[in-house]
Amino acid sequence: MTIYPLVLATLTFGAVFSVLTLSLNLQYARGGMINFGTVAYFAAGAYAYAIFTQEPPSGLDQYWFGFDLPWYIGLLAAGVASLLFALITGWPTLRLRGEYLALTTFAFAEVFHSVLLNERRIGNGSVGLANVERPDPTTLGLNDTVGYALAAVILMLVTAYVFNRLLKSPFGRAIDAVHDDEIAAQAVGKDDARIRLQVFIISAVPIGFAGALYAMITTLVAPALFTAEVTFFVWIALALGGEKTIIGAILGAMALVLFQEIVGAIPFETVRAAQIASSVEEIVTGILFIIVLRLRPWEKLAKRAAA
């Protein structure tokens, strides 16, 4: 096994999941909202992309719509779908706080997953949509995998840049004000519910784009790819990287993906051994996560740097 494909895969998937972690960072660390349904916005983007670019159904296909449009329209549709889903779920739930919000967003994600799984007319049910259309990087003179790694990294960097600018703007200060002292923020005329909804929607859009990119990379959208495990994964990445910084969100996601890619790359003799390895990977991830949350090394480092 060579190191090159490992690095490339880590970069690609790490960057895709970094976008999710960055959005969560904006929602949780800055907006104070616990969103436990991240996967739904990701899935909304991926499905929107697939439905808009897929050919119309034929033969045994059970989905109703396939618009066969070019990929960039699909990408746009992914962002819009994620935005709309954030609007639909955010509007009724954002007056809930803390764990109630966490549970309700989780509930929305599960309902969405259940609809995708059972409603064959949307995305072919559990079978999903295969052979998703994708732009061809070779037209730019790039190798397929390199092209998509590059695309993922660009999406990640743009997201990080936009979020960074946003948080440094007056709007960013308003977010912090609502987070730190809601009543004081209200007193100076900031509509906290509105700001919270705005943060929710703004942070959902890049997740939609990431979903579309993920669909292009895997060329498949199916409910099995979008389970609550994705949400948990992003939370773990966020906690690993330290919830306060943008670079931390990226590093956390990269580290976690690298770890999974390494375990995935180890050759196993038997199916049972591979099974045990993936279970052990889960256990190690969990323990790592518990330890990081317990010791909170990043926060201590930040404090020391500030002192």
Place this chain on the structure above:
Amino acid sequence: MTLFLQFVLTGVVTGSFLILATIGFSFTRRVEGFLNIAHPELLGVSAFTTWGLNVMLGWHIVPSAVVGIIFTAFVGLIIGRVVYDPIRTLGPAILLITSVGVHYVLGGSVDALVGTGIRSLDIPLAESYRFWGLRITNYQLLVIVFAALATTGLALFLNKTPMGLAIRAMSANPELAASRGIDVKSTSRITWLISSGLAGLAGVMLAVIATLSTDIAFHQILQILAVAILAGLGSLYAVVAAGLIIGIAMDVSVFWIPAGYRPLVAFSVVILVLMFRPEGLAGKKSR
């Protein structure tokens, strides 16, 4: 009409199982103050310990179940002491997120030890009783009986014993309770034993009425969360009402829409309720 009533009856059984699965979760939330996402994994620990003793070692089901439940109670106690106690001061959000890590550790351990595949306990086939055209099996009755026993037992314990009083005091105001001489450590220990033991009982019931696969524990979390949110995160009696509402809603919905939508029904009920009562059915108007 009979068919409809049959669905209602099945719903009562489902609801009773959900009550068993949720009271421990809800109890932890009330006393320890956070949502333990890893709670359903304890159902899996108990179900597979019982299965291991019963099928692999050939024990009778009753001692297998008893050992399974006790073992699970201690697993929960140890996790509580080692993982959650030291970070309790960091607030419910961090505890909630940490419990996701615990969920991975427990789920992964069960997977590693048991492996994939579908299993069932070595117990006699269910006997079916008929009355007024309705059917119920002895195992389904057992679930209802245990749900009733566990609920009343916990209610009596909390209301009639000094230990129960201490637990209620601690859940209401931990600082005050500690300053009045209540031993917070031992109260917390009892809480973990009870809630994990209840998860253990629910796990055994799951093994009795359903076939087991290692991902079964995770699927329970959806319904457990639904019941807990609907109940308002904490009240014991509300859990009973919420469990029955969701159980019956899920099973009766099969009357009109495909069975695959059962979890969707559970969550739709919850989302609807939360829109009108943001703190759940029995929620207090605090925060």
